[in-house]
Amino acid sequence: MAVETTTKSTTTAGAVAEQAPSRAAALAPLAVDVAAPIGAYYLAHTGLGLSLVASLAIGSAIPAVRTVAGLLKDRSLNALAGLMLVVNLVGIALSALTGDARLMIAKDGLVSSVIGGTMIVTALVGRPLMTAGLRPFLIRGSAARAAAWERLAAGSDRFRRLERSFTLTWGTVLVAECAAKVVGAYTLPVETMVWMGTVFLAVAIGLGIVVGNRFAGRMGELVAAEARTPVDTALAA
Numbered sequence: 001m002a003v004e005t006t007t008k009s010t011t012t013a014g015a016v017a018e019q020a021p022s023r024a025a026a027l028a029p030l031a032v033d034v035a036a037p038i039g040a041y042y043l044a045h046t047g048l049g050l051s052l053v054a055s056l057a058i059g060s061a062i063p064a065v066r067t068v069a070g071l072l073k074d075r076s077l078n079a080l081a082g083l084m085l086v087v088n089l090v091g092i093a094l095s096a097l098t099g100d101a102r103l104m105i106a107k108d109g110l111v112s113s114v115i116g117g118t119m120i121v122t123a124l125v126g127r128p129l130m131t132a133g134l135r136p137f138l139i140r141g142s143a144a145r146a147a148a149w150e151r152l153a154a155g156s157d158r159f160r161r162l163e164r165s166f167t168l169t170w171g172t173v174l175v176a177e178c179a180a181k182v183v184g185a186y187t188l189p190v191e192t193m194v195w196m197g198t199v200f201l202a203v204a205i206g207l208g209i210v211v212g213n214r215f216a217g218r219m220g221e222l223v224a225a226e227a228r229t230p231v232d233t234a235l236a237a
Helices: 002-047 054-076 078-097 101-124 129-137 143-155 159-186 189-226 232-237
Strands: none
Touching: 002 054, 078 189, 101 159, 129 143, 129 159, 129 189, 143 159, 143 189, 159 189
């Protein structure tokens, strides 16, 4: 028993150790896309005395550079990443030509609207965009759960409805975040919107997590129950 307990403890500790770097890796892009642009803006504008437009352009360039680096590293074109890159570059170019700092801030809202709108459309047509990211969390590397997911996706209307609702939730909150950011860009001081835009994004992400997890949790329960069902019985049903 002591050996068994030690083995289980070692396995659990190993699993926690494996999860820690993966979580850090998952949060790294968020830090680059959110924290780094704000820091770059204040450094350029307050520290170096650059104009609002120039400072915002420097901050916006950081996510664009990360996207390009990711494309070069993976040697493959991710449609969503490519779309974000194009929107960022177009926004920077328009802001540079017009000299409008508010347009630069509103451009960030456009990125959210494009992503959110795409999520909504894919959910409505039955090919939810968020499924690719959600599936690994619910499958947890289990072959039985993976098979259960496939059976549910093929034969359960409730499961597919929850799957669409999860993506629809995230699409809706991102579109709402876009609307708030665009309104704020043209009604609030630019200096305020530099940090307020991050607050809008944080609120949107928080709502997405709270509401989306309700659907994801129910999907997880269905997957777990299906995984415990004998295959012959599931096929017969």
